[in-house]
Structures are given as structure tokens and as C-alpha cells.
Amino acid sequence: MNMPSEAQVTFFLTGRRAAQELEALDTVRLRPAALAAYLDLTRLRHDFPVVLIEDAGEGAAFAALSALVDGVLESAPGAGEQTRLRAHALRIEREIRTLVANGASDRLPALIDSAAARVAPLPDRAFAESVQRLREGMARDGLVVDCNAALPRRLLGHVWRSVARVKGEAFRAEAERLMHGLDAILRADHAQSRRGRAATELRAAIGTAHAEAFDFERMAQLLAPVSAESTLSPARRARIESVLTVLRGQRFFALPGSAVEPYAFEFEDCASALSAFRARLPEMAALARALAVAALEVEGEYREARHDAVFADFDLTGMDAEALAQFPDLLVCLNEKALHTPENQALGEMLESGLPVKVLVQTDDLLEAPLAGSGHLAMGSRGRQLASMALGLNEVYVVQSASSNLVAMREHVERAMRYVGPALFSVYSGASEHIGGLPVYLVAAAAMDARAFPAFSYDPAAGGDWASRFSLETNTQLERDWPLHRLEYEDSEQQRVVEEIGFTLADFVACDTRYARHYAQVPREKWNGGMVALESCIAETARGLPERLPSLVMVDAENRLQRVIVDDKLVREARRCREMWHSLQELAGARGGQAARAKAQSAPVEPQAAPPAAEASPPAQMPAPAAAEAPTSAPPSDEPYIETPRCSSCNECIQINPRMFAYDANQQARIVDASAGTYRELVEAAENCQVAIIHPGKPKNPKEPDLEELLKRAEPFL
């Protein structure tokens, strides 16, 4: 029997299930077959739990616990010791995973200890050594968190704080340097002023040891006539003092010893973030201005004639993206449910105007039914729509990912947090109330695999074309429509069967209780050859009655294989999902679209058309030969001259007659006025010249005495 039954076809077309032929889908009892192997995550080494590393500096702000353990194991010495350490470390790792999955929330060292106590309650020297090595090898401190509803916010908040801390450190170092420099200017002025040279100040400067040896009153009297009130102009003093006031009173960074409470930068909603940003903008401009003035003052480069005008107009217009990047970015963490109209508007405004804001939009329910309920399913989250729209803004760093995949996306997450400009994080947590009984991590990962929530990143600063800015790299088997999973099972004749099954949107939706009516479980005896995998018939738009029906492989609570057919509405939705995935692939250059062509073109290209271009415009290409050549031809020898470039500036000729010989701008001699002296002076200069570059020429005045002798002496220099 290779044709679907009539009841099955009816279900497919209308969604009406004949109860005697088809069973309802029990979304809790039945699981997609591809997930069957992963139901108990505590036994599997995967990316979770994650350690939010404290004081990471420029390094990774978070890491999978398993990766940290692997790092320790790789550096372990000796083969025997390594095997033992490996066994112990992996048991501790599993125990931590179990503890965290059961709700424990603690820092890494504490968790290692409590896990170790549970694994080996009795003292064991070898085990204790391994624990010690594990603790030392990891050498990280930080909260250990699992994949759950709170994760996106915790993790992104942590990365944001790491970036802000680095920024804060840079600011602190720079502000301290500048304040120290400005303070030094004021102190130096004081030391040179009349007040600074008063007897008491002089006494204090000498210290106690020799205080009796000096008459400080007399010393002050002596110094008074050469001491001014101040060496600083009143304008400069006022400028330095006002800059110091701004630096000391700023509220953007916490400085040690500062009396003012720094601003908060983490917000729950876009509207309050936006209004806070607007309210602080004048203070930001004042601080940026103070930093610029202070840098100039400390360098001694402040020129009132030039800079006063610049800084008088230095207001908000001086605050470009680079200037804003010095300040902490705003962080807004919100749930997509909160994206009602005014919130949406504020978010749009912040992203569009390129404000330094990092926004997390968390989606918990990916399969929310559309508000405009119609026959069409059209599921999809606002977070996902928002991310797609933000791509169109070009300047927004967009990161979309399921929470399960955030570890793989770490570099993008960190880069987005450091990005100069707005960044949008659209994260699906997997913690949907409509999907029961599955670990949150698994739900999130399933949504990604089903292409219901693909991971992508768009880095506006990464290159000139979409192919280099847009990346899909962390998705599974990204060249396929849906990833294939290997399924091994035993058939009714106890034979081993290996099958490759795709994990499609329909598989993912099958976990959600609200959509159970789009599925029908086919009793084993009604299975037929017309039930085929969804992806193999998705492309068909059949006319007339379908001969093949899309079906899924699922597993029940007793681990038995079951087959389920889906209705046409869901297939249409799956088709829509696939189309969206295709367009993402195209953007990433994986599907022969515009981006792929751009990528292909960026490969080394033969330099073409260069010769014709050169031929077309020879005057521009050719060096001008006449101008390039130095005027080397000697002047007529009747005129006296100096080979100026060879002059070694030794002063001989200048001292003979400074009106006749003079130095040029390079301190090299030339004859400025041959008539300003006698022929005798020319000849003497030639004779004295250390490098023999003076040529006296012929005498101008035939009546000069001793001409004959002079001409003879001039001969070697002609």
C-alpha cells in the first residue's frame, strides 16, 4: 500500500481528523525523534553551564565549563596522571552540571568544592589533588549559569559590564593623567609665585633637617623682586580650573575618591534610556570638551588664538560616534512582549539615530499565534522581525541567536558590545510556557536547527560587502534547508536501521501544545509508502489529490518510533520558513545571490585595462623630465658662483665679506652681491673655502690693484 488513506488526505487538506483512523498528537508524550538522544542533558557535555568570567579584561568574558575543563586537561603533565585527572575532572564537571540544572547558582570555585564533596564524600588524596589542580588550572572566578529564561539577560549584562569596565579603566587612567598634569601646572605656578616664595613656604620646602641654617625671611625678600603674582594668565588659570571641576564632578565613570554617584546605564525600557541619554548629553559634551582641553593644556599645546573659537562652539555637534564611544553605552534589556507602540518607537529612534545603545530583545515564545488571526498560520516573533528590520538600517550591529548558541556566538556578542554605535541582540530563550517537559537548552537549539530562529550576525564594520558583514556560520549544516540527523533504531524484526532524518520546522512546532491539531498520529497498522519526509515533498504544489503526505518520525515515552502526518497549513508555514532561510543564505553569500557574486569578485582579479588608460593620458602619467633634472649646468665662468649644495657652513667666506656672501635657508653659502666686495675678497674666499666650492670668475673692475697676481691665484678655482 503506497498511497495515503482517504482519512489521511482529508486531514492533510482540511485539518479534520477522523478519530477512528488517526490519533491526536500528545505533545508531551511524543518527541521528535531527532531529540530523543538529548533528553537528559546532564549526562552530555555541551556548552552549558557557562562561566561568566570576572575581570576578563580584553579576554573572553564567558566560557563554557566544558571548554575550561578541557583547557586544564590539555595542559596536564604525564600520561598516567592525565588519565586520573581526566576521570576526576569529568565527574566533577557532570556533578556541577547537575547541580546547576537543579537550580544551584554559585561561583565556580564554590561549585567545584560542593561538586567534589558530593562525588567523593570521604577524604581521598588523589581526588583532592585533582580538585586542586582543576581549581588552579581554571584560575577563573565567576558565576556559573545554566541555559534558562534568565540567561540572555545575565550573559549579555555580564559582557556589557566587562566592556564597560575596560572602558572605565581607560578613562580612569586618562583622567588621572590629565588631572595630575593640570595640577602640576597649578603647583608649578604656585611655586614660582610671590605667595609660593613666602618665608613659610620656603621653610616648608627645605624640610626640618636644615631649617635652622637658612634665614627664610631674607631669602623671601631676595626672591620677591623676581617673583610675579602668577606666571599663568588669568584666562589660562580659569580654563584649567574649570576643566578640573568638570573632570572631578563627572558622573559617567566611577573614579576612586570621587564624591559623586555615577550614573546608571542599564535600563529596563527604551523610553527611559532615551530620555536619560538626552538629559545627559550636555554633560557628555562638557566632559568631552574638558578632556580635549585638558589634553592640549597638559601637552602645552593650547593656543588661545586658535582653540578658544573651537571650544566656544564645542557643543553637541562636536559629539560624533567616536566621541560618544568614550562613554559607557546604554544597555536596555527587554522582552519582546514589552514592545508595544511607544516602546517600539523609542527603540526605532535609538537605532536609527545611531545612539550608543545595546539592546537585548528577548523572545520566550517563538510560536505565538499572529494577532491578526486568520486561516494563515504566520507565526514568528517580534524580536525576529525587529532583527531583520535592523539589518536594513546598515549601521546597527545585529546579533540573533538562540540562547543555546550564545557560547558559539561569543566573538560576535563581544564585538557587538564593543561596536561604536547601536547593537541589537535578538535572543530566543527557549523558555516557552507552551513547550513542556523539554530542557530549555534543547528547545532553543531545536528552534535554531528548525530554522525557526536562525542565528546570524551583521557587523557593519566588517567589510565592504554583505558577504563579509553578514554571517550565518554558527548554524548547523548551513548549506542545507534543514540539518540532517542520524537516527538509529531497531525495527519490528530486531534489525538495526540507520536513517537520516531532517529536523524541520514541523518537528519543532510539534513540541508546542498549541499546534497539536495540525498533527495526527498514524497507528502503526496504517503506515504506508505515501508518508514521506516533509522536506522531500515541500517543494511540490500538487494539483488534485496528493499522492504523498509529509510525515515526521517521533518517539514516545516508551522510546518507540511513531509516525505523524502534518496538515497543509503547517507545510505552508514550513515552506515560508524555508524561503526566509534561503534569503538569509543568499545574504551570507551561500546561495549564489548578489553577495556570492561580490564574494567571487573580491578574489584576486587580473589588473586589466591599465595599459590603455595609461596610453590615453600620457601627460599625467609621465614624469616631467625637464623639471626633474636639477639645474646642474654651471653658470658662465665669468660670473663668480658657489656650489651651494656642497657648502659645509664653515663661516670662512661669511667672515671675509658678509655683504658678498650669505647663508641661505639651509645655512649654506651663496653669493648675494658680487659687487659688494673686491675681486681680491672673492679669490681669498675661494682659497680659504674648506671644500673648494667658491669660483671667483673674472674681475669686474679692471682697475683693481694687483689684478694680474689675483687672476693667477684664481686659476685653480675657475
Added chain:
Amino acid sequence: MTTMATECLLQLCEERHEIEDYQGGVPRWCTGCGDNAILAAVQRLCRDEGLHPEKTVFVSGIGCSSRFPHYMRTYGFHGIHGRALPVAEGIRLARPDLKVFVNTGDGDCCSIGAAHWIHAIRYNMNMTVFLHDNQIYGLTKMQASPTSPRGTKSNTTPRGSYLEALQPLSVTLGVQNVSFVAQAVDWIPEMLYDIVKAAYHHRGFSFIRIVQRCPEWLPKVWDPWLHDPSRIQVLTHEDGVPVSESLAKVYRNRLEHDPANLNRAREIAADTDNIPVGILYRNPEVPCYEDLRASTRLRTTDYVKAGLETEFDKFTIWPQA
């Protein structure tokens, strides 16, 4: 956290200086002295590189050469005999924002200051060092120096000096961490300027030996080279200094030499027949001591005071209780 805006503003106030802005007192060197050529080349460098006089310091020891800082309108430190280099190193550590130049003579550097010279090469701190080598003590009226040619008759060697002259280039090239060695002669000002410029742009200890004539005490000693351009061996290479067309016509004895080749540089330095002119050796990879010891710690008054107190306490005699 210097913003781009600040950098632009700093550039905005870059001022153009003329050569007169770098001229200090009127030189009291003898008329015809080669030092004048060095002064002219250095002042030209200051102007062309737009050095800020208040951010530039010339350090010297004792001797004719060491009068140099007096003739520059920049900061200067006319030190004690042979100690120009340690003073310059101290300035470099304390004030990394200053451009440091050192003027020293063959007596100052190669005799009393020889130990400092060796170690300064090894420390490789970023400064430009001019060895004014006139092969004689001139300021004290003619005594033989370590670089005087054998047979030089002087007040200390009336029967002629007995020892072969020390070769400053060979010595410098023999020390670990050497990073820049060049040679110039005062009578080819164009090349002198180009070499000074290349030395200034090298980050590290840039050592130039400048063959300098002393018309007063050794007036004829360089004549064979001065009057025979073929004995000037111009070193050419794409990484070396350029040779202009007019110079190339006069100085035809040219040798292609890659400044990265240390062994070849040593061979060239050993040749006393010719005077090689150009860059003998350059290695920008050698680390500078001030970078190795760099600290981001802000030197506040309290910090400096605490450090000094700790040092002084080591020498304090405390009364017994």
C-alpha cells in the same frame, strides 16, 4: 583615551618654525670647523621635522663638539666629560615626551666615556647620537685622542702617537643590541643631512660617526679623502639614504649594501682605505630599554616621595633606642 577630535586639535596647532627658531648663541668654533656643517644639518632637521624647541633636548659632554647645545635654541644639557650618554638616558626615562639628541666627540665618547658608550648601545634607548670625530682634542689645544691616526704628533705625543686608531664604527657594530650605525663626512652636507634624518627616524640608539675636519689642529689629515672623491665609498640601497644625481656625478665609488646585513657592515667598517658614507646597519626590531621598563604608573608627588624616602632610608643612621 585620546579622542580623534583631540588629535585633530593637536594637529591644528602645529606650528611652522624657521631655522632661526633653532639657532642659539653664535658658534664659537673656529672658522672652517666641520662642526658648523653638523650644526647646519641638525638645525635643518629640526625645521623640516617641525620639532618643538621646548620638546627637544641636546645633551653633550665636554669638548669642542659638546658646545653644541649652546648653539641650539632648545633645551640643552652641557654635562661632564664622557657622561653625555647616561644623562641622556636619564632624560629619556624621566621624560619620554622629549626628543633626545647627544653630541659627543672622539675624546669624550671613545676615551673617558667609552664604558658608557658600550652600555648605551646595549640599552638601545631611543636617541640620536652624533660622534663628532675630528681625531684630536681640540678644545684643550691638541692632544692625541683614541681615534688619532698612528704617528699623530701632538702635545701628548711629540714623537707621534704609537697606537693604531680606534675604529668607532667597528666598536659600535660589535656590541649586542646595536640597532643603527651610519657614517657621514662633514663636507658632503647633502648626505650628512639625509643620514641625520634617517637616524632621527630610527627608533632606538641611532649612532652616527661624523668625520669632522679640524682646520686648526689637524688641517691636512683628511685632504686625501677631501680631494679624491673616489675614496668616498657611498653606500647605496633601497633601504639606505638616497644619492642625488649631482652627487652621483662626483662620487662614483658606490657600493650596494643592505643595512640589514650586520656581518657585511662590519667588513665595510673595517676598511680604512675608503671612507664609507651611508647607513651601515639598521635593525628596527631591537627592543628599546625604556619600552622594556615602561610603567603606566602615574608619577604623582606622593609616589615619587615615597620612592625617594625608601632610598634615603637605606643610608639613614637611626639612633639606637
